[in-house]
Amino acid sequence: MRKVMFFILLMAGIPLTLGTCSPKDDSVNTETPPAPNPDPDPDNPQPDNGRFLVLYFSRSGNTRAVANEIKTQTDGTILEVTPTTAYPSDYNATLSRAQQEISAIDNNGSYPSINTAVENFNGYDIIFICTPLWYTRMATPMQSFLNAHSQKLANKRVALAVTSTSSGISSVVADAGRLCSGSTFAGEALWVRSSQLGSVRETVATWLGTLDLNLNQNNVSSFDLSKGENGKAPTVRLSSGYDMPIVGLRTYSLHGNVCVNSVIAAIRRGFRKLDTAHMYGNEEEVGQGVRESGVPREEIFVATKLYSNQYSNPEAAIEGCLRKLDIGYLDLMLLHHPGANDVKAYKAIEKYVAQGKIRSIGLSNYYIREMSAFLPQVTVKPVLVQNEIHPYYQDTDVINYMHEQGIVVEAWYPLGGRGHTAALFNDPVIAGIAAAHGKSSAQVILRWDLQKGVVVIPGSSNPDHIEENISIFDFELTDEEMSRINALNRNEKHDWY
Numbered sequence: 371m372r373k374v375m376f377f378i379l380l381m382a383g384i385p386l387t388l389g390t391c392s393p394k395d396d397s398v399n400t401e402t403p404p405a406p407n408p409d410p411d412p413d414n415p416q417p418d419n420g421r422f423l424v425l426y427f428s429r430s431g432n433t434r435a436v437a438n439e440i441k442t443q444t445d446g447t448i449l450e451v452t453p454t455t456a457y458p459s460d461y462n463a464t465l466s467r468a469q470q471e472i473s474a475i476d477n478n479g480s481y482p483s484i485n486t487a488v489e490n491f492n493g494y495d496i497i498f499i500c501t502p503l504w505y506t507r508m509a510t511p512m513q514s515f516l517n518a519h520s521q522k523l524a525n526k527r528v529a530l531a532v533t534s535t536s537s538g539i540s541s542v543v544a545d546a547g548r549l550c551s552g553s554t555f556a557g558e559a560l561w562v563r564s565s566q567l568g569s570v571r572e573t574v575a576t577w578l579g580t581l582d583l584n585l586n587q588n589n590v591s592s593f594d595l596s597k598g599e600n601g602k603a604p605t606v607r608l609s610s611g612y613d614m615p616i617v618g619l620r621t622y623s624l625h626g627n628v629c630v631n632s633v634i635a636a637i638r639r640g641f642r643k644l645d646t647a648h649m650y651g652n653e654e655e656v657g658q659g660v661r662e663s664g665v666p667r668e669e670i671f672v673a674t675k676l677y678s679n680q681y682s683n684p685e686a687a688i689e690g691c692l693r694k695l696d697i698g699y700l701d702l703m704l705l706h707h708p709g710a711n712d713v714k715a716y717k718a719i720e721k722y723v724a725q726g727k728i729r730s731i732g733l734s735n736y737y738i739r740e741m742s743a744f745l746p747q748v749t750v751k752p753v754l755v756q757n758e759i760h761p762y763y764q765d766t767d768v769i770n771y772m773h774e775q776g777i778v779v780e781a782w783y784p785l786g787g788r789g790h791t792a793a794l795f796n797d798p799v800i801a802g803i804a805a806a807h808g809k810s811s812a813q814v815i816l817r818w819d820l821q822k823g824v825v826v827i828p829g830s831s832n833p834d835h836i837e838e839n840i841s842i843f844d845f846e847l848t849d850e851e852m853s854r855i856n857a858l859n860r861n862e863k864h865d866w867y
């Protein structure tokens with residue numbers, strides 16, 4: 371009904387007429403600034419923590435959904451801007467009141483009264499301003515809030531998110547520019563049409579990815595291992611807003627029933643992350659294992675990779691991965707290693723992220739030089755890099771570089787790789803520490819990775835080893851033991867990537 375009425379109005383030219391009203395200049399607005407409400411609603415929560423404040427006004431819930439998503443993905447504080455007098459539930463009555471309020475703002479600098487006031491914005495890196503579009507303009511209660519707080523918002527970073535039925539948001543952007551003239555805008559405004567609300571999670575994730583918020587700047591480099599228990603790995607929050615278990619099963623070299631059974635065995639023993647790749651030739655089996663595991667698909671995090679010979683025709687390759695895995699969406703897609711057209715392939719994955727078919731994007735076998743050349747060419751920062759890392763090839767500089775970028779680091783070949791595990795397991799330092807803890811060498815190495823803030827994906831088809839690999843949460847390596855393993859680095863790479 372609301373939409374019908376809106377289109378009737380559109381047909382009548384009403385939004386167009388109002389949309390062409392030029393906003394008053396700043397002097398008019400500052401002549402009669404409504405003071406911040408001296409008596410804020412005591413029930414109205416005031417922000418007190420977090421790096422991000424998500425402010426929103428919403429009459430009918432659309433903008434609230436967007437704001438809630440931004441809050442969830444940034445772990446921010448949310449605050450609703452409420453009008454002193456609620457808008458009528460009758461849509462037509464709201465339209466005529468809104469029309470009068472916009473005219474009063476434009477003609478007299480007179481803003482409608484609101485209940486919401488914020489003492490100060492100290493401590494917030496970014497203030498998200500989420501508003502509906504009304505007659506092509508910023509909804510009037512949000513205009514009131516910004517007008518009343520423009521000085522407090524000066525020198526702060528703000529980001530704008532707008533919902534509308536169909537009208538473009540340029541006049542709302544202009545309103546925000548006028549009302550927050552002293553603020554810096556972080557990136558482009560987000561525009562969510564009512565018809566796109568079904569994919570709001572992906573839309574917000576993609577947008578946040580363009581704002582360079584370093585959402586994980588504090589937590590991708592160290593994990594809270596106290597949250598883990600044997601058979602249940604803790605998660606790390608990716609910069610896309612999704613959580614990923616920090617222990618997974620790498621399925622390289624697993625095929626046929628061995629692969630299906632290994633996946634099922636791993637899931638039954640508590641693994642919730644699986645790693646495959648086009649190149650491994652087992653995406654069908656991994657998907658089958660997920661479907662037959664008895665665990666709901668959404669509880670399992672599945673990553674796959676495009677190989678370099680697929681980068682030139684990435685859409686067909688992505689479709690192939692989706693079809694073979696056959697588990698609905700993919701949690702993470704990586705590029706297998708740098709190669710011709712890798713940027714093209716990455717950008718194709720970005721489009722699938724926007725459509726909600728893939729949740730996060732990462733890279734594999736990218737080091738500092740490759741990553742610093744790659745990052746300026748893409749819109750959404752990779753959430754993760756998966757590289758060869760083990761005690762004989764520690765690549766600490768690369769780990770530090772990625773962590774500084776808010777990128778999770780994941781180790782493939784954590785146990786040294788084919789033909790090299792025996793040497794690592796029998797290394798006197800590792801074997802000695804393992805004996806001291808009553809653990810296996812594999813468990814000590816995996817624990818060392820986690821304590822360094824590195825995600826692990828050991829591969830195995832042996833159910834006992836699979837169980838062992840996720841039973842690393844009942845002991846802790848001392849600083850001295852960590853240092854002794856750190857000292858084993860030989861810069862000895864075991865594969866060519």
Ligand SMILES: Cc1cc2nc3c(=O)[nH]c(=O)nc-3n(C[C@H](O)[C@H](O)[C@H](O)COP(=O)(O)O)c2cc1C
Pocket residue numbers: 376385427428429430431432433434464465468469501502503504505506507533534535536537538564
């Ligand atoms: C007073 C009013 C005026 C509106 N004007 C427009 C308009 O000009 N163009 C448009 O596309 N949508 C218009 N809409 C629709 C809203 O922008 C859209 O439904 C929005 O998502 C509502 O957000 P909310 O649910 O958070 O209140 C209008 C809605 C109202 C209530």
